Amino acid sequence: EVHLLQSGGGLVPPGGSLRLSCVTSGFTFDTYAMSWVRQAPGKGPEWVSDHIPSGDIAHYADSVKGRFTIFRDKSKNTLSLQMNALRAEDTAVYFCVRLRYITGGPIDYWGQGTQVTVSS
């Protein structure tokens, strides 16, 4: 059974940094693309970033490009999102998600979500 267990959220002041982690199990981590999706309070989901293992390619939403970095630790089956220069508008629940294929594709599994609040 696929599990995506997230950690690392919290309260951070504007300009601060935070790292989110997602420990995966139940599937071969190397053979699936992974992504981060966030959802601000009362809003719909917003795609943030993904990592495609075939080619070691990362994509980012314009709103986070240059501030966020997605990476994976194959030895720990863990996906991470390093978030720097955080802004109030980054406040959201962040979901780690698995994509259906090694090359990308639709989301098939979601983590439980972790709250990130950017406020002074």
Next chain:
Amino acid sequence: DIQMTQSPSSLSASVGDRVTITCRASQGIINSLAWYQQKPGKAPKSLIFSASTLQPGVPSKFSGSGYGTDFTLTISSLQPEDFATYYCLQYNNYPWTFGKGTKVEF
């Protein structure tokens, strides 16, 4: 960016009703369209991908159709557990974009 226009934004329905939600893309996305169900305080759940393919384990009362720019999600006979918010997602072009959601209420 591709805009996903979802309608209606909310609807009132009763148990046993047939419900249809639509999503229109601002440009063609072939069949790269997925549907998700979200209940309050929970992570979304994947229902359909490639416009019409059910995720494993999703009951057949859910169905999807469409190609190009116009897509629909249909729930054939609404049950109490189906009251939730539904979102579409296009994954044909970066950045991926979601619809604003349809809240299905009693």
